[in-house]
Amino acid sequence: MAKKKDFHVGRTTNATLNAAGGQRLQQLKAQTQYNFKFIEKDKIISNPKNEMYTQDGIAALKESILVNGLRHNLSVLYNADTDTYRLISGERRYHAICAMTETEYNNMFPSGIPCKVEPADISEIDEEIMLISANHDVRESSMEVKRWEVSRLKELYETKKISGEIKNINAEIAKQLNISERQARKYTTAEKLIPELSELLNANGIDLNEADKFGRLDEDAQKSILHIIQLNGSVNNEEYQTIKKMSEDNAKAAKSYKSELDKTSQKLEQQQQLVESLQQQISDLQNLPHEKTKEDLQSEITFISNAKQKAEAEVSKLLNKIDKMQEEQKLKSQKNIAVSDADLKRISAQAKTEQALMQIENNFTILKNNQTTILQNVDLKTRVAILKERIEALANTLEL
C-alpha cells in the first residue's frame, strides 16, 4: 500500500531544521518593536537637547538606584558614525550611574546598562519630539516645564504641518504627552496671559482651567483679574463673569465707535469731493468760452456758489464731529486703564451678595418643603420666627 503523503514546512524525517519559523518571525518583529540592549556606560553620551530638564538630586538618585535597582531602562539613539549611543531620556539616571564607583557599577551592571534603543533612521525633529515625550513619561514636571514642552512640541509640529505630514497639531501633542486634546488647547490659550498671570500659573497660584478662562480676556480685563487675586487670593466665578461682561461690553463699544468713525469719515470725503467739483464748475463758467448770456451766466455762478458754501459748511461740521468723537474716545480710554480699587471692591461685594442670596433662595425652598417637620419641633419653629424678625428688620433698613 502506498505511504500516505504528509509534508510540512520545516519538518524533515531527520529533524535537522528549525521548524519554529513562525515564532522566529515573531521574535524578529518583537525586536523591531522594542529593541533592548545592555550598553556600557562609556558608549553612552548626553544629549544637548536635554538641557531643559533639571539635573538635581543626582547623589540621592545614585543611592536610590544602588538600593532599589534601575527601575526604568534608559532610552538611547545609536550613532553609527561614532559607534555611540545618544540619550533620549535618562540623563539623571545616567549621571547617577556614572557617579558610582567602579566596584558599585560592575556589581550593578555587569553586562552594561539596560537600554531601549530607538530606531536610528529618524529625523532631528522626530528625535526631539521623542525626547520630550520620553522625558514627560518618566518625570514629574513643574507647570513651567510642561508649558515649555507643549510650546516646543507646537513649534516642531508646525514644521510637520507645513510639509503636510500631519493635520492637527493639538491632537499630535495630546498623543505625545498623554493628555486630552482639550487639555493641549488650554496650554495654547494660557500663552495669551499677561506676564504676571503667566508667572502665577507657573507658581501654581492659578490652575490650567483658570488660565484657559483668563487667557481669552483682553489685557485690561486680565489686569483686573490680577488685581482681584492680589486682593483676595483668588477670584470667584461671579467676579470673573462680571469682568468678562465688562470686557465684552468694552469690545462692543470699541467696535461701534470704529464703525461710527468710518461712516462719518466716508461722509466727509464725499462732501469734500462735492466741494471740489462745484469749485471746478465755477472756474469753468468763469474762464472757458461759452454761448450763455451775461445774466444767465451770473445767476448760474451764484447758484453754484451757494451750493458750494453749503457743502463747505457741511464739511466743517463733519470735521468738528470727528474731532469731538476722537476727543471723547481718548478720555474714555484714559479712564479705562484698569478697574479701580473702588470698582473692584464693589464687584467683589456684589458677587458675594449675589452668591449669598442664591443660597438663601435655595434653602428657603427646602424649609418650605419641610413645614410639617418645623411645626412638630419647637426649636425649629423658634428659629424660623427669629429669622422672620431678622428679615423684616433688614427689609426696613432697605426701605422695601
Next chain:
Amino acid sequence: MAQVISFINEKGGVGKSTSAITISQILAISGYKILIIDLDPQMNTSKVFGVQDDNLIDYEHLFCNKQTDKESVQKYIMETEHKNISLLSASRELNQLIYKIYDISKTESVELYLKHNLELLGDTYDYIIIDNSPFKSYLTSCAIIASDKIITPVNVDNFSYDGLMSLFDTIEELNTKYSLHIEFAGLFMTRITGRTTIYKQMFEDYENMFGDNFIPVSIRNCIAVSESNTTFEPLLTYDKKCTAAQDYIELVNYLGLMDNKHFRELAKYLKGDN
C-alpha cells in the same frame, strides 16, 4: 523617495531573478519608473537586459564610500531598451567587492552606505528592485539595510525554507548591530507544477506559520518561463498571456504596488497587440 524592494533567499534557483525581472517589467509597463540593481555575480538579470561581461562600474564608489550628490550615483545607471527600466548591472567584480567591504567594515559602518547612496536618487525612480545573490555576504547585508521591503520566493520544498530561516538570522544581526528596524515583508511560493498534495500541504503550513507575512499568491510554472530564460527576454515580452505572467500581475496587485491608474495602463498593454 523610491521604494526599495529586495528579493532574497539564501537558496539558489527559487526564482529571485525571474521574479525581480518580471515584477519590474510589470511595474514599468504600468508607467512606474524602475531601477533594477543586479547584485548577483552570475549576472542573469543584467544579461537579460543586454549587458555584456565587460562593464565598467566602480562598485567601490557605490558601496564603500558615502557619496554626496545624485550624479555620483546616477552615472553608473544605464537605460535599457525597455521603457521605464533602468539598470545598475552586476559584474564578476562583485565577488572582489565583498572583500573590500569586509576590510572597510573593520573601521566604518560601511554596510549603511548603499542605503545612503540610493537615497541620493530621490524621486528619480518609483521603485528600486534589487536582485540578490543567493550567497550570503556583505552585499546582501548592504541590500537588506537599503530595502524597505524584503520578499522571499520559496519553492515547494524545505531547502528554500531553510534559506528563509537563515535570512531571519541575518536581519536580526543587522538590526542589533546598527539599531535599525528592518522588517521582513513576506514570502510567496514559486514554480508550482500543479495542485499537488505537497503543494497544498506546504501552502497551508506556510499560511498557518506566517499569517499575514505569507503572500497567498503562488507563481505557477509554465514553459514560457524556461523559454524566456533561454532566449534572455523578460517574461511579458516573450509571452504576456502565460500563466506565470498572470500570477506575477496578481502578486504585484496583492503587494499593493500598483494603483488603479497604473493598472489601467497595464490592462491596455495586455489587451493590445504590442
